[in-house]
Each structure stands twice: as structure tokens, then as C-alpha cells.
Amino acid sequence: MEIYEFGKELINEAGDFIRKRMLEDFRVDAKLNPNDLVTDVDHETEAFIYDRILERWPDHRIIGEEGHGTDVEDTCGILWIVDPIDGTLNFVHQLQNFAISIGVYIDGEPYAGFILDVMNDNLYHAGAGKGAYKNDTRLGRVQDTSLAKSLVALNSNWVIKEGIGRTFTEVVRDARSTRSYGSAALDFVNTAQGIVSAALFFRLHPWDYAAGMIILAETGGITTNLLGEEISILNRDSVLAGNPGIHEELQQYFIHDEEFITSHRKAHGEK
Numbered sequence: 001m002e003i004y005e006f007g008k009e010l011i012n013e014a015g016d017f018i019r020k021r022m023l024e025d026f027r028v029d030a031k032l033n034p035n036d037l038v039t040d041v042d043h044e045t046e047a048f049i050y051d052r053i054l055e056r057w058p059d060h061r062i063i064g065e066e067g068h069g070t071d072v073e074d075t076c077g078i079l080w081i082v083d084p085i086d087g088t089l090n091f092v093h094q095l096q097n098f099a100i101s102i103g104v105y106i107d108g109e110p111y112a113g114f115i116l117d118v119m120n121d122n123l124y125h126a127g128a129g130k131g132a133y134k135n136d137t138r139l140g141r142v143q144d145t146s147l148a149k150s151l152v153a154l155n156s157n158w159v160i161k162e163g164i165g166r167t168f169t170e171v172v173r174d175a176r177s178t179r180s181y182g183s184a185a186l187d188f189v190n191t192a193q194g195i196v197s198a199a200l201f202f203r204l205h206p207w208d209y210a211a212g213m214i215i216l217a218e219t220g221g222i223t224t225n226l227l228g229e230e231i232s233i234l235n236r237d238s239v240l241a242g243n244p245g246i247h248e249e250l251q252q253y254f255i256h257d258e259e260f261i262t263s264h265r266k267a268h269g270e271k
């Protein structure tokens with residue numbers, strides 16, 4: 001339990017760090033393209049989390065979005081997977097609707113997930129096999145829903161993309177409606193609470209889903225890639241997260257669609 005309690009304390013402290021740091025100016029830079037932003041606060045928060053973990057647990061390993069752990073190539077031992085700010089565009093434009101996401105895996109097996117909705121100061125946490133919580137309240141099990149009666153989280157960028165857009169368009173057409181929140185970690189906790197029934201992404205990285213997958217699993221939800229395959233915590237992939245009923249229904253849109261499968265294999269390789 002020591003690591004679990006430490007993780008909760010750590011993410012809360014990182015939240016305090018961000019809320020204080022936001023009161024001062026921060027620099028915004030573009031990464032791969034003009035819409036892919038990173039700020040000083042992303043880097044500083046990752047360094048804060050990294051230093052605190054290694055100070056307490058020198059033999060643990062850490063993968064962070066902003067550059068830590070690029071040498072980690074296997075899942076041996078205790079691995080922390082950190083997104084210091086998930087929803088950086090929201091952070092820059094809205095100063096809200098972003099999260100810190102930390103997943104902990106032991107020898108590749110889920111151990112604990114922590115997601116802090118920083119501005120609302122809500123901590124979502126789960127230990128594998130021990131249930132998921134919003135602060136001190138245990139989350140109930142997700143209920144099966146059908147797509148026609150569901151809200152699903154889906155970013156419109158995927159709907160307009162060549163090779164995959166047609167399939168995502170069918171999902172949009174058949175859903176009750178879609179939502180786009182701009183933070184995958186918050187999409188996961190929204191799914192775990194039934195605020196949306198599923199969340200779909202064509203491309204995410206391990207730090208986007210490492211914590212969310214564990215929290216969702218503890219409410220009975222399922223996470224795979226869009227082709228229904230297990231996703232790895234070391235490589236990027238597509239993601240389909242949802243209650244079991246809608247997960248099964250949504251998967252059918254992708255696994256029978258040759259054009260989609262070809263684009264998926266091109267982007268993510270063969271399993």
C-alpha cells in the first residue's frame with residue numbers, strides 16, 4: 001500500500017505545484033506542428049514528479065511524455081508512466097479541463113492509476129483489484145449501453161482523416177451524440193463514471209491511457225485498441241474504452257472494415 005499512498009500524495013502535490021505555477025507567466029512552444037503545444041509547466045511538472053519518485057524509490061523506472069524514460073524498452077520492475085499535463089491545449093486556452101495522469105505497473109501488470117482533474121481538485125484513483133474512487137467515494141460499475149442511446153467521446157479530427165474518416169463518420173451517425181473534451185485522461189474517468197459511455201481515439205500514447213485503463217477496468221469497463229486487441233504500455237496505439245456492451249458494439253465498426261484495418265496497420269503496425 002505504500003506505493004499507492006505515495007502516488008496519491010505525489011499527484012496532489014503536483015497539482016498544487018501546477019496551480020501555483022499558473023499564477024506566473026509561462027512559455028508556450030510548438031512541438032511537432034503548430035497545434036501540438038508544450039509549456040514550461042509541462043516540463044517543470046514532469047521534472048517535479050520524476051525527482052520525487054526517484055528520491056523515494058531510486059530503483060523505480062519512469063516514462064514521461066516530456067522526455068523522461070526514452071531508454072525504457074521493457075516493463076520489468078516498477079514502472080511509472082506519467083503525463084504531467086494531459087490536455088495541454090485546454091491548459092493553454094482555457095486554464096482548466098486538464099489533468100495529471102500517472103499509471104504504475106509492476107512487471108507489466110497494472111498496479112495503480114491516478115488522475116487528478118487539477119482545477120476541480122478531484123482525484124480519481126484505483127488499485128488493481130481494489131476498486132476505483134473519486135476522492136473518497138467508490139465508483140459503481142459501468143452499465144451496458146447501446147451506441148444509439150449513448151454519448152461517446154470522439155475528437156472530430158479523426159472524422160475528417162483520410163483512410164479512417166468514413167468509419168468514424170458511421171460511429172458519429174449511429175451514436176446519440178459525441179463529445180470532445182480534449183483530455184484523454186478525463187475521457188477515461190468520464191467513461192468510468194458513465195458521463196460518456198465510450199471514448200475512441202485513433203492514436204494515443206501510453207502516458208495518455210496508462211492510468212485511465214486501470215481506473216476504467218476497476219469499474220468493469222474495457223480498454224483495447226480499435227481492432228479489439230490488447231494495448232501495450234510501451235507503444236502508441238488506437239484506443240477503444242467503454243462499458244462492455246458498447247465496447248463490443250463499437251468494435252464491429254472497425255474489425256470488418258478493410259480500409260480502416262489497412263490504415264490502422266500502416267499507423268501502428270501488425271500485432
Ligand code: IPD
Pocket residue numbers: 065083085086087088089155181182183184185201203204208
Ligand atoms: C492529448 C489529449 C487529447 C488527445 C491527444 C493527446 P496532451 O494529450 O489527451 O485529448 O486527443 O491525442 O495527445 O498532448 O495534451 O498531453
Ligand code: CA
Pocket residue numbers: 083085086087184207208
Ligand atoms: Ca496526453
Ligand code: CA
Pocket residue numbers: 042065083084085086087088
Ligand atoms: Ca501531456
